[in-house]
Every structure is written in structure tokens, then in C-alpha cells.
Amino acid sequence: MRYRTLAGIAMAATLLYGGAASATLLDLNGYTGELEFKFANYDSFTSTTLAPGVQNFGVVEVTSIQNPTTGANIWVQGQGGQYLSAVFDGITVTSITPTSSGFVTTNSGGTFQLWLDSANFDPSQGTSGYTAAGGGCAVGGLCYNGITNTGGIDLLNFNLVPGTTLDPTNTFDATVSSTTLPISGHAEGFADITGGADASEFGTGGFSTLLGSADIHTLDDFCTNGQAGCAGPTTSDWEQFSQDPVYAIGVTPVTPVPEPTSLALLGAALLGFGAWVQHRQQHRG
Template identity: 30%
Template sequence: MKSIINKTLTVAAVGAVMALGMGQAIAAPTPVAGVIVGGPGETTFKFSNLTESFVDSVGDNLFGFGRVTQINDLNEGAFCASGGSCELTYSFRDYTVTTFNPAGAVSTAVFSGGIIDFFLDDSPDSNLATTTGFTDGTPWLSLVGFESTETSGPNAGETGTLFSSGASFNNSDLIRGFGAGNLSITGGAAAEYFGNGNIVTLSSSFQPSPEGWVLPLSGTAELQVTADVTPPTEVPEPATLALLGAGLLGLGAAARSRKQRG
């Protein structure tokens, strides 16, 4: 009879482990404050188009607007948690030029400060050419420039929140370049999920805007942000509980049979 009980325990235990394994969810796209982003611990990539001002001397302030076109593998519209239409836009401002060097084979510029606010609304109407419709809706995420020191590249040794390099920085008709920097999360509806104070990396490209645009430069930008929340403790699925219950019933029946035979 002891062997029957051991066998019953083994079958129940193996079945429970299999059911728990099936019930545990791998980190997956997660709706956060109306937007589908990466799951806990995953990096969320936000790709966007932007337009921005032209700066050509120390003390100038960089500002502009952007619209998110893709989050991870979801295109614009598909990342709306509601399943309907929405847009995720942003505005950035107060990036102040601290170092500007248009001479040489590579032009460089370093900025301090910086504020970026993302907005979510259900009426896609933003227009990069006219810079309208970018601050509608609910603040989804707010960030400020986070200071760091470059360790490589043409801006090595410089300290700032945004570093740019490229060509023809003193000519708005010929300028081409890239930017990179860090941001710190400060607020917004999604801040708790991504973690207030957590660092976000930013990279961008820029070039002259098409004719007729309000702001002289246009380009793309990507933000990478990792949620620091830990997945919730796994709770057995109903099927798992049922399996465990069946195993206990089997043990009870075996015990009763043993008692009766004894």
C-alpha cells in the first residue's frame, strides 16, 4: 500500500509542476496607461519622427516636437491598449547649448538641461510640418535630462545631457548629424510602471526639414526604457488548483483503502 501512496504523490506532484509551468506567463506586451509596452523587466523601444529648432551658438535653446510611430514590434495604432485609434506624441524643450564646435571634419555640440513630455490622446491629428497637435491629451510620461560624461567619440570628456556630432552644424541647409543622451523619469501616468528616477537612453538623427516646414530640422529618435517592476508572485491557475485537489482526493482514497484493509 505504501507504494500506491508514493505513486499517487508522484503523479500529483508531476502534474502540479506541469500545470504551474503552463500557468507561468513569460514577460509579454503589457498595457500601461493606455499604451502597450514591454513586460516587466523588458526594454521598451519607442521609435519616432521629429522636427526641431536650429541652434548655432552657446546659450541657444533646442526645442521641438515628435510623434511615436512604433513601440517594439507594434506600429502606430496597434500599440493603443483600447484597440481603437490613438497617438503618442511628445514635445521637448530647454536643451541649452554649452559647447559648440562647427569647425573641423566633425561638428560637435553639447547640451545641458532638457525636458521631454509625452502625451496620449485618441484623436490622431499631430502634424510635423505645422507643429500642431503635439501636446493634446493626458501626460503619459515626463522626463528631464540626466547629466553624464562622454567616454568615447568626438565629444569624449564632455559633460552634458545631450551630445551631438555630424557635419555643417553652422548651416541649416546642409546640417546632418546624430544625438545621444540620457533622461530621468519624473512623472506621468506611466511613471510608476517604468520607475520614477530611472534612466532612459535617447538617440536621434537630424537633417534639414522639407520645404515649407515650420521648424528647420527634422529626423528620427529612439528611446529605450526598461520597466523596473518585478513580475507579481505567480498564483496557481484554477486548473492547477483542481489538479492539486484531485491529487489530495486520490491520497485520501488510498489512505481509506489502507485503513479498511488493515
């Protein structure tokens, strides 16, 4: 089976904000509460065939941040001269297990860097944007022209970690159904913040896993790029594209609410970046 048929993750990730409202470097005009990050995701793979050892990498453009309850924009791309972008790599398929309706995959690794820049990057560079970044940047690395080489701020770094299953090597677990149209599925994982300028505000370890605790919890729905109900544009030689989350959850889990307009635009990789929902504490004193 080709990786191209496994398009379309929309990731809803939750994390706990542990600092004062004024501590974050992102301009949210004093807002505190849950946040949902809207995005466009461009990614590719180290192979076109789904098999153990295949890795996913790409870049992410955050287009807006919203109040998930009201849908009101709290931040939009360019507000205050700020742009949020991310690079990710190293998400590696470790096993594929057939089921009666499809298959289950386990994965290891996965590293993300979220950058705060003063200008937007150009995703139409495709994978050539890696080498254009200079400094020995290789295709599929944690670097990209216009994101990591413009003097911006490395805001948050985080790694996917085990805990969604009892397997101590499984950092992301995905179940795929080939009996639906489009082909669809669900995936789940956890992540720990490892660095970045805002790491101290977000690295709270606020989520219980089957193996301990984590800073971020991810829940994902995905579907097949190009099929009815799941089609989105591609840019340059990127293999996949996705835009906006299918759903988001708050710190207190609520029933996921699909976004039909977003569903029609899905088309990301097996492990795209996704939407974040962030809970920020009120400033104390």
C-alpha cells in the same frame, strides 16, 4: 555655420520598466519585452545660427511600437483609440569646439513630455500650433494644439541630465563630422523621469552614468537634411523633420543595426525626440 546643416538625429533611448505588465496605460495587448518606438519629429530653433544659447524645441508623433528583434508591430497609431505624441523644449547649446574633422557641441537642459491622447494632432499647423493651444501657450513651450489641450494623459515627463561626460553641466554631447557626405555625427546623453502617469513604472534609475545613475540612456546618429542620403519632407514652417530611428539598443547593449530606409528619411534637429527601447518585466504572480 547655420543650424539647418545639423539635421537628422535619430535617438535610440533605453529605459527599464519596473512594474507589472498590466500597470502601463498604453495598450500593448499584454506584450512584455523590449520596445522600439517609431516616430515622426517636427522641430525648430530659436536661431538659424549655431551658437551658445540657441535652443531646440518641437513635437513628436509616435507612429508605431515594434519588437526590435522581429520587427513585428506591437502597437500602431490609433490602436485601441490611442495616440502617442510628445512636446520638447529647452535643449540649449553651451559650447562649440572645433576639431580636425568638424566640431563638438555640449548642451544643457532639455525637457520632454509624452502624452497619450484619443486623437492625433495635426503637425501641418507648424509653430502656429503653439498659440492655437490657448492658455498662454507660447511658441517653443511644452504645449501644442491637439497634444496638450485635448484632455489626454500626461504619460511620462523626463529631463536630460549630465553623466555622459564628467562635465556636470553637459546634458547632451554631440560630435559632428563635416568631412562626410551627408554631414553626420553622433550624440549621447541620459535622462531622468520626473513625472507623468506612468512615472513609477519607468523611473528605475537603471543606467550607470559617469556622475551617478539615470532612467533613460540615449544614443544618437544624425545627418544633414536635404543632402544625398539624408532627405525628408518638411511641414509648414517647421525647420526640420525626421522619421524612424537609425538604430536601437536593448537593455543589454547590442551592435547597432542601421536602417537604410530610415537613413534616407532623416532630417531632425540637433536633439530630436527619437526611438525608445523599453524593457518590461514579466508580471510576477
